[in-house]
Amino acid sequence: MKGLVFTGGEAVEVRDFPDPQAGAGEAVVRVRASGVCGSDLPRYRDEAGSKGIIPGHEPAGEVVELGPGVPPGLRVGDRVMVHHYAGCGFCEVCAMGFEQACPNDRVTYGTGAHGGHAEFISVPARTLVHLPEELSFEAGAAIACGTGTAWNGLKKMDISGRDTVAVFGQGPVGVSGVVSAKAMGARVIAVDISDERLDFARELGADVTINPLQTDVVAAVAEVTGGRGATASLETSGAEVARQQALEVLSYFGKCSYIGNGAPSRIDIRGEVIRKVLTIYGSWTFTKAEQIDIARFMVDNRVDLDALISTRYPLSEGGRAYREFAGGAIGKPMIVFDA
Structure with a gap:
């Protein structure tokens, strides 16, 4: 698969990566939209770049593979957002759905593990949130961090x-x-x-x-x-x-x-x-349950989240997306992928 990396000092490359495989309890998502977020800019500007890790913590897409042990509530073909943190899954804050505060073994996708600026992403199935049919993949990606x-x-x-x-x-x-x-x-x-x-x-x-x-x-x-x-x-x-x-x-x-x-x-x-x-x-992002509430609110109140999306870029123009965003471009930039 193709994936974007920060190589240091505001330089960006699209590289080849192995296609991810779904292990036990995991899901592979075909990314359809991945938001560009201001919290990515420090690593974009840093001389160390993203250290070979694919950035992008606001992905939305379609489930294409499920590993063994995934509960039946998730199926191949489902439209999903990623709650982009994975903790131990057993402590008190993880039980609340606030895995970003896990004191044990927390991973943030797009920072500590490959994120959404790629054709596919592999995550624990429990991190996925169903995306209502009324919302676009771009809207789902926006909800996944900044809008949410x-x-x-x-x-x-x-x-x-x-x-x-x-x-x-x-x-x-x-x-x-x-x-x-x-x-x-x-x-x-x-x-x-x-x-x-x-x-x-x-x-x-x-x-x-x-x-x-x-x-x-x-x-x-x-x-x-x-x-x-x-x-x-x-x-x-x-x-x-x-x-x-x-x-x-x-x-x-x-x-x-x-x-x-x-x-x-x-x-x-x-x-x-x-x-x-x-x-x-x-207030620091949201729990997985709150992410569900946010999506439901946007549907019930007919909020036009697509109006937030100022510019859409293919993965090959990811460097331009970050360059223009770092320069103060308005709205929400989005890296998008063809169906």
């Missing part, structure tokens, strides 16, 4: 039509937050330093857009909320200033969910969190 992460950060705050939500950062995760918050009924304020990304967020349903390079974010949010502030915020950028502003824009008793990775930073506990009686959530 944004949705789960919002769900922790119980977002509804009562809320005004400020979403900081309008990369793939941030615009997923815009789309998800709108589907939950909220009024949405999108914040980013790129006017192009803000335009895209508005196309996807953002009610208000704010560029911090052009206006004071806190003052602007206060103005559009009649001085009250937002009831909730979702921080996706990982930037220190955004992490602080995500608290400053909130009303009394507001809620903030942090999902953006980034360097260590400090926030004002006394002046913001304590005095305004705020609630802060940390």
Whole structure:
């Protein structure tokens, strides 16, 4: 099979790999779509590259082979997403479906084992989640990490039509937050330093857009909320200033969910969190059960996740996909494979 690797210093190659075989309890999936995610960029830029491992932790496709011992709920031909972590399968967090926190023997597909930027991927069958027929493979790949992460950060705050939500950062995760918050009924304020990304967020349903390079974010949010502030915020950028502003824009008793990775930073506990009686959530992807809920929500609410997909690339143009994404391209880039 063909698979993509990072060879170091933003260089990318498509190489030949042996076709995977399904061992006991495993499934082989023919990848139909594999998302490009911001968390891949550090290894893309690093001189060590991906060390021969195929990246891509957002695959969706079709089951083509099952190993012995796979339960009957999964069949060849099923459309699936990959919950891209595998722990020991027996500890408390694994039993919860949160295998990314397994303290024993955790694997992340696309980092510690071959991921989805290839024609096939082999994973434990228990990591697979059925993809509803109403959703495209691209939508399934988006849910598998970035979109699902944004949705789960919002769900922790119980977002509804009562809320005004400020979403900081309008990369793939941030615009997923815009789309998800709108589907939950909220009024949405999108914040980013790129006017192009803000335009895209508005196309996807953002009610208000704010560029911090052009206006004071806190003052602007206060103005559009009649001085009250937002009831909730979702921080996706990982930037220190955004992490602080995500608290400053909130009303009394507001809620903030942090999902953006980034360097260590400090926030004002006394002046913001304590005095305004705020609630802060940390949110790291989702459990397998939550991935099922996310897909069901998108179907039930007729959310057009395909609108998030800005550009589709064949595997042979994976280098261009990462080059353009690293350069600040809008939306969600997707590596796709012909049927």
